[in-house]
Amino acid sequence: MDPDFLKLYEQIKNHTLVDIYRCHELWSLAKQVGDVEGDVLEVGVWRGGTGAILASAVRDFPDKQVFLADTFKGVVKAGQQDTRYTGGEHSDTSRDIVSDLMETVSLGNTTLLQGIFPDDTQHIVPSKIAMLHCDVDVYSSSKDIVDWCLPRLSVGAIMVFDDYGFFGCEGVTKLCNELRNTRGLRFMHNLNGHAVFVKFAN
Known part of the structure; x- marks a missing residue:
């Protein structure tokens, strides 16, 4: 793995529930969107670990802003499609925890969005998304x-969708399987638990 990634991972590993392999995949994919128009958006930040990875990966692209959206109150909108979640899980975080992490790893290209996305904070994000x-x-x-x-x-x-195929995250798996039929998207299932879609045409 990239030595720069490994150094960063040591700083953020206690701020994420995502394993090192998926974290490295996020790092690698983010580095590939430098010439793609738009910004980077992460929804579901928890304590900011993967957000820091994304922001660090695109820090050399001055036109890329990273928007990190979370309620900081746990999971919302759990329903019948979801077998494990009922709402409020992963609430052991705060905006300050994430903000402090970004400051620790010297990332000034991030904007924190507190509230349900897109319901509460969509107006803050520009119109084009690269990742x-x-x-x-x-x-x-x-x-x-x-x-x-x-x-x-x-x-x-x-x-990139986390937890694809994971026990208890059947709702995410169902949505990704529905998206596989979307015109202009290509789908890849990495057995580490990521579902990855690439937009290849309008």
Whole structure:
């Protein structure tokens, strides 16, 4: 793995529930969207670990801003599609925890969005998205995020969904399987638990 990534991972590993392999994949994918129009959006930040990885990966692209959206109150919009979540899980975080992490790793290219996305904070994010990392664990919340993002994805943009195929995250798996039929998207299932979509055409 990239030595720069490994150094960063040591700083952020206690701020994420995502394993090192998926973290490295986020790092690698983010580095590939430098010439794709738009910004980077992560929804489902928890304590900021993967957000720091994304922001560090694109820090050499001065036109890229990283928006980190979270309720900081845990999972929202859990429903019948979701077998494990009922709402409020992963609430052991705060905006200050994430803000302090970004300051510690010297990342000034991030904007924190507190509230439900897209319901409360969509107006803060510009109109083009180069990369989405969706890690909200449940179907309805993931679908609302995707519905907002799809018309704003640039050609070449990447969407990454955490927990694809994971026990207890059947809602996320269901949504990703539905997206596989979306015109203009290519799908890849990495066995580490990521579902990756690339927009190849309008």
